[in-house]
Amino acid sequence: MKLLLDQNLSHRIVQSLAxxxxxxxxxxxxxxxxxxDQEIWDYAQQNGYVIVTLDADFP
Incomplete structure (x- = not known):
């Protein structure tokens, strides 16, 4: 599984999850x-990512 962390989450988390x-x-x-958000959603879908976000209103 590949995770795509939204911009509201620190890039440092990626290292911890590596x-x-x-x-x-x-x-x-x-x-x-x-x-x-839609562009991020589309990118994630096209590239096999699961989005991780804290945004309550993410599509």
């Missing part, structure tokens, strides 16, 4: 800091 989820990324590492 052993269990080695292909995980954070949105800013993909240069998507200004992307809309």
């Amino acid at each position: 052993k269990v989820y080695p292909e995980s990324m954070q949105v800013s590492a993909l240069h998507m800091s200004n992307a809309t």
Whole structure:
């Protein structure tokens, strides 16, 4: 499983998860800091990621 951490979660978490989820990324590492929630959703779907976010209103 690959996790895609939303920009509201620290990029440092990716390092902590690396052993269990080695292909995980954070949105800013993909240069998507200004992307809309829908763009992030689409990217995750197209690339096999599960989105991790604290946003209650994420689509």
